[in-house]
Amino acid sequence: MEFKISRDFIAQIEQLISENREKELQDLLEDIHYADIAEIMGELDDSGAIYIFHILDSEKTAEILLEIDEEVREKILRELSSKEIAEELDELSTDDAADIIAELPQDRKEEVISELVDVEHAKDIVDLLRYDEDSAGGLMGKELVKVNENWNVLTCVKEMREQAANVQRVHSIYVVDDENRLKGRLSLKDLLTTSTKTPISEVYIPKVDFVKVDTPDVEVARIMQKYDLEAIPVIDELGRLVGRITIDDIVDVIKEEADKDYQLAAGISQDVEADDSIIELTRARLPWLVLALLGGFITVKVMGLFDAAMKAHGELFFYTPLIAAMAGNVGVQSSAIIVQGIANNTISGSLFSRLIKEVSLSLLNGTILAIILILGSHFLLDVDYDLGLTISISLISVIIIASLIGTFIPILLNKVGVDPALATGPFITTSNDICGILIYFTIARAILGF
Amino acid sequence: MEFKISRDFIAQIEQLISENREKELQDLLEDIHYADIAEIMGELDDSGAIYIFHILDSEKTAEILLEIDEEVREKILRELSSKEIAEELDELSTDDAADIIAELPQDRKEEVISELVDVEHAKDIVDLLRYDEDSAGGLMGKELVKVNENWNVLTCVKEMREQAANVQRVHSIYVVDDENRLKGRLSLKDLLTTSTKTPISEVYIPKVDFVKVDTPDVEVARIMQKYDLEAIPVIDELGRLVGRITIDDIVDVIKEEADKDYQLAAGISQDVEADDSIIELTRARLPWLVLALLGGFITVKVMGLFDAAMKAHGELFFYTPLIAAMAGNVGVQSSAIIVQGIANNTISGSLFSRLIKEVSLSLLNGTILAIILILGSHFLLDVDYDLGLTISISLISVIIIASLIGTFIPILLNKVGVDPALATGPFITTSNDICGILIYFTIARAILGF
Structure with missing residues (x-):
């Protein structure tokens, strides 16, 4: 039941834009979800995307602004006045609004904040801008429903109704004391099933999971996944309730983290997409290729040390890509x-084990591989006994060393506080190429004697 | 605020188990979250884990059963009678219970189902067992709150209170017609802010996202992420509401899919963890290594075709690992x-572009790399002009071909319905090794003439 964006549909929209038929475009886009409109705008050229943005009402455009590609967003924001941006932000939740403000140039930030109409909202947004974007503080939103432990359920329900009107989704009702310190929670289920006369102090659950404002985002994600939470309250240094993080923000953190690790393993060092510019893609890819090239120089040098083998045992050199690949x-x-x-926290036991x-x-x-290699070399490649022995022993040795390098370099990096994902991909293949070839020729020299 | 499991704590628990001090263990574990107890049990030996399982009450053990490692779970389930398993399942939601039953041997499945006390619950579980585990039907649970479009809000609230008592988390209230066909939804916010006298037909939102029972799980994940949903209703072929999927199940799907792609890119073909047995790890890793070895044979054969170069231009062979690595x-x-x-659906434009x-x-x-290579070979490796030219032209050609192979093999696989992630890692490196070396020597022959 997802809306499918066809080429025809895009062509139709481009046609309507070129003919400036605003009303028809509005009607056409009326029932389409903002996430789909963001996707449609990504398919249009910049002026087309900006045109669409201008003819829709701000409730929809605010959400579109969040969903759309960062580059298109940047262009749209440049076209808008500070007052217009502030109008969009007034429609958004505090965490989303803070994320967009954080992308603006410094001077525009202040202008936009000063144009925000809702003063409470503005205060919350300014508060959120203080936190590091990769921390719980950077993820959290200010929209939450909280009640005082000293209230009775009647006051509570009245207060909650008011608060809930400002909150898009009610996940949990938090209980605080007079100093705003987090004491516990009320579940929505309790709300639906408890009689309205019960005092809060009797029904609230004093055990509540929470994170601190400076907890790293991946840590928050791990905790919420582990304890199966849909929302988690965030407290400051003094234990005061300052915000809440919801599972949908965590889904983004998990996705981003997985994408980042995947790209690092493939030798891509920044968050890039297939549709990014050639310059951006080069910036993300070239450093790793240069690393691999420098590693390649070393393999050339290493083989140069063994060039005496070239005359008597030239075939040895035919096997270097095989050894390096393994x-x-x-x-x-x-x-x-x-x-x-390491990422999933599932490694137990000592380094020695x-x-x-x-x-x-x-x-x-x-x-197993050496046996296949011996059989293969014998029947397919017609290799003599000594060479076969050399290659097989080398293969087993190289595999052992390569797996140790692959295992312990990430563990080591993690111990010294470097992201172990850096050590996958080109880094490991390059070091293993060098070690593998060195081991191979050393063993060959010992057996064949050159 | 996450519970940290120390070695001392594990040692203390092992001590208490060996001395059979049941009461003290119960007190010690009383306030610990089931996810943490599952982790603790993973650190104990099997008999210790089973001991812990037996002394806790079934409300906690049921959740532990879900969280614990699959292998430990299998062992515990083998120790339990069908009646005991059924008691655990009675505590779980329908989707979780169905997942556990699906892991049992065929004959035990029926025994366990026949021991379930709650008949409605049993019927729901049996219904869920029909669906493929990688589909929306396999992910969904039966616990949901639904109201009839013909009711008024008063009846609704009364019915909902009853239904909510069986539902752990109320995400959305679905509206159905007399035939149980999904018509729309009521938001929790509406519930909190609307007067109780309003008729349902006036307040419900007729536009509701849904998936069908046979929608693949990754597709459900993509839709829920795209449209920012915390829960999505599932309908059958006739449009009837048969279940709902919540975001926490989707978090698992996203995590699993990311882990799988990451492992495939690294040449690991099954879902394994560092703590799995050597046999399991070998089964996941060896097939890709055999593939790489066979590819290696071909590179040996290819170089054999050019062995005439060995005499006049032996240094050419020093560069094969460098070319293959690039x-x-x-x-x-x-x-x-x-x-x-492809996975994130962010590729636009034609194949030609x-x-x-x-x-x-x-x-x-x-x-850029060729320039570095020329400078490097000249100053570091003292290479003559013709060889330098050969290597540089080869490098540029190899990079172009390699990137085309890397780009179009996944696209091709995706077009014919094969998981494109299969084409990352060893598959691509092996094909590119072969092509790279062939191109290199062909260019060398053309320039150097041997």
């Missing part, structure tokens, strides 16, 4: 499992 | 961006 693949597998284990496990695993995999 | 890295980058773009973009991007990256 080292790279094993290393990436090991590092991926460790990086995920991990070492034993990786070595056993590599011995098993390496032996 | 081809692999570029290919993985391109495929990762496309795979993510994508082709132009990839070629331009590769030309830019390739030229």
